[in-house]
Every structure is written in C-alpha cells, then in structure tokens.
Amino acid sequence: MLRRNVRLRKEYLYRKNLEGNEREIYDKKRKIREALQEGKPIPTELRNEEAKLRQEIDLEDQNTAVPRSHIDDEYANATEKEPKILLTTSRDPSAPLTRFVKELNIVFPNASKLNRGSQVISEIIETARSHDFTDVIFVSENRGKPDGLIISHLPFGPTAYFQLLNVVTRHEIQTKKEMGKMSEQYPHLIFERFTTQMGKRVMNILKHIFPVPKLDAKRIVTFSNESDYISFRNHVYDKGEGGPKSIELKEIGPRFELRLYQVKLGTLEQDEAEVEWVLRPYMNTAKKRKFLGE
Structure with a gap:
C-alpha cells in the first residue's frame, strides 16, 4: 500500500x-x-x-x-461522490476542544469523529485513505483554546493551514431555552470577497468539504473574508411574522474566524510536499495588500 x-x-x-x-x-x-x-x-x-x-x-x-492543471486533478472526482470527512484533534484534547469538535462534527455533513489516542499523523492519513475519506480535518489547541484548523484533501492534497480565532460555541450563542436540535441539512454556501487567485483557491478547498444541498434546504453556511480574516457563520432561516415574503434568520453556531497561513501541494504527513503559498512576517507590514480578496 x-x-x-x-x-x-x-x-x-x-x-x-x-x-x-x-x-x-x-x-x-x-x-x-x-x-x-x-x-x-x-x-x-x-x-x-x-x-x-x-x-x-x-x-x-x-x-x-x-x-x-494540477488543481483540476485534485478535485477531478469531487462531483462523482459526496465529501466524506475524518475529523480529529491533537492528543489529549481539553474539554473546550472536545466540545467544539463535537459541534464541527455536525457542521460538516458526512463527518466522522476520530479519537486520536496514540496514533501519529501518517497512520491517521493512511486509515482515511483506506476508508475512502475525501478530507481529513485536524483541530489543535493552545492552553485549552482551539487555535488551529488544518484541511488535508485526499488522496494527494492540497493541505490548507488556518489559524483559528474567536471560537464561540453554539452553547454560548443560544440559551438553553432557545436551543433546539442542530440542523444537519446540507447547507447552501455563501462566499464573500474571495476575489484573488489565492482567494479562489481557498474557496475551492472550503466548498469541497460540503456536499451539494437540496434546493429547499433552510441552512446557510457563510464564509466572509475581511482583510484576510475569514468569518464562519452557521444559520437557518424560516418564514417570519412580517408577511409571506419575510424571512427570519437565526444563528445556530458555532462561529469562528480563520486566517490562512500556508497551502501545501500534498497531504499533511508529506513533509517534502511543495509549499504553494505561505504567509511570511514581512507580509503583515503591507497593510493595503490583500491575499484572498478585497
């Protein structure tokens, strides 16, 4: 193998x-x-x-x-089968990270959560390949706070590395009285301000971890880019009380921000994989330059 x-x-x-x-x-x-x-x-x-x-x-x-192009090859079979996500964490996850990953397990349709235990990254990737997973998502933490999210597309990449910021779980968004069962519908996707070549690349990576929704689905997932910080929001909508054309939008969580810092042309365990793009320290000084879009 x-x-x-x-x-x-x-x-x-x-x-x-x-x-x-x-x-x-x-x-x-x-x-x-x-x-x-x-x-x-x-x-x-x-x-x-x-x-x-x-x-x-x-x-x-x-x-x-x-x-x-090689980008075409990476997602050549994306329309033939629905994405299948393997979701895991760093070793010995804290309670906040475990709770957050449980919510992500519902956010991403067709996701399966793996308790990492003592497994190394190469073993996890090989297990995912052998079970026909299309992507592996790793979530890491620092001092009990989720701080990193990696999406590795199988079988050959790419792998996108994101800093994870301002995580708010759905329990913090809604009161117990308001909270119902979290919607597991395939969501409609909204992408805002992914206009550069790298922005379109990242949009392509993100959209392929979600399957195609039904037309009548009432769930919306939004990725909104603002100065290269990507805001993730998860909503459902229904008819409002203001008439037949009114719509009531309700955030169901979780919510967080992502900041891209690297894209590699390979899977996570391949240290030799070519780096397609990386955020370097000097880039932070170019305040007016946007890498994902305006």
Missing part, C-alpha cells in the same frame, strides 16, 4: 510538472485558431510547427482543448 501511494504521488507530481509545456503548446494552438478564424497569416514563429499543431487541433474535443 505504501509503495502504491508513493507511485501515485510521483505520477501526480509528473502531471503537475507538465503544465508549463502544455500551457506553451496551448498558447501556440490558440494563436493558430485565431489566425484561421480571422483569415490572417499564421504567425511567422509558428510556421515550422503549423502542420503538426493543426493536426492536433483537428483531433481535439471540448475535454482536451484546454490543458488541465
């Missing part, structure tokens, strides 16, 4: 490394298509390759005309 995973990872990296050459060929084909469509001469630098490239163009279809 270990050898197979190494082989599959090498094949994945090989496909990723082909991107530069594939992109160059794609640009050449695009120039030839444009010249033919507009009745212009083939660019001089492409005339030696024209015959070969036109033959390849004739053999293309809608699935092969645009080169795929």
Whole structure:
C-alpha cells in the first residue's frame, strides 16, 4: 500500500510538472485558431510547427482543448461522490476542544469523529485513505483554546493551514431555552470577497468539504473574508411574522474566524510536499495588500 501511494504521488507530481509545456503548446494552438478564424497569416514563429499543431487541433474535443492543471486533478472526482470527512484533534484534547469538535462534527455533513489516542499523523492519513475519506480535518489547541484548523484533501492534497480565532460555541450563542436540535441539512454556501487567485483557491478547498444541498434546504453556511480574516457563520432561516415574503434568520453556531497561513501541494504527513503559498512576517507590514480578496 505504501509503495502504491508513493507511485501515485510521483505520477501526480509528473502531471503537475507538465503544465508549463502544455500551457506553451496551448498558447501556440490558440494563436493558430485565431489566425484561421480571422483569415490572417499564421504567425511567422509558428510556421515550422503549423502542420503538426493543426493536426492536433483537428483531433481535439471540448475535454482536451484546454490543458488541465494540477488543481483540476485534485478535485477531478469531487462531483462523482459526496465529501466524506475524518475529523480529529491533537492528543489529549481539553474539554473546550472536545466540545467544539463535537459541534464541527455536525457542521460538516458526512463527518466522522476520530479519537486520536496514540496514533501519529501518517497512520491517521493512511486509515482515511483506506476508508475512502475525501478530507481529513485536524483541530489543535493552545492552553485549552482551539487555535488551529488544518484541511488535508485526499488522496494527494492540497493541505490548507488556518489559524483559528474567536471560537464561540453554539452553547454560548443560544440559551438553553432557545436551543433546539442542530440542523444537519446540507447547507447552501455563501462566499464573500474571495476575489484573488489565492482567494479562489481557498474557496475551492472550503466548498469541497460540503456536499451539494437540496434546493429547499433552510441552512446557510457563510464564509466572509475581511482583510484576510475569514468569518464562519452557521444559520437557518424560516418564514417570519412580517408577511409571506419575510424571512427570519437565526444563528445556530458555532462561529469562528480563520486566517490562512500556508497551502501545501500534498497531504499533511508529506513533509517534502511543495509549499504553494505561505504567509511570511514581512507580509503583515503591507497593510493595503490583500491575499484572498478585497
């Protein structure tokens, strides 16, 4: 099994490394298509390759005309099956962390909570792979306060590392009188201000840990980016008392903020995995620069 995973990872990296050459060929084909469509001469630098490239163009279809990227490969099967989440913590979790993870276990549909015990990260990832989990989420703490959340997509990555801030459990949001059973509906997702390339990357990672909801679902999960701090909110809605078009929105919790500090092109246990993006100390001085969106 270990050898197979190494082989599959090498094949994945090989496909990723082909991107530069594939992109160059794609640009050449695009120039030839444009010249033919507009009745212009083939660019001089492409005339030696024209015959070969036109033959390849004739053999293309809608699935092969645009080169795929490693990001496409990471989530290529996302629409074929629902996400299946393995949720675990650092060792010997405190009571606040245990309570928070229990709530996350309901927030994420199709999630299963694993008591880590003495297992190391590589064992957890291998267990998740062998049981067809699509993602592993690790939640860590510092002095009894949840302070970190890692999402590792299987089988090959990516892995996104977030700082976890301002955690408020649903018990702190609602009184016992108000609190009912937490909704387990597949939620509609709202993403606000994820406009940069890295913002869209993070949005892609977050949205694929949720399955597609039914149209009549009354649960909404919001990820709102403000100055690279992502606010998570969990609501349900129903008809209000102000008429047939009024809606009453109710926060059911939990709530927290996330701050991205690293994305790696691999799974959590792969120390050698390439770092795609990392937040560096000097970035904090560029106050006007936003990495996820405005």
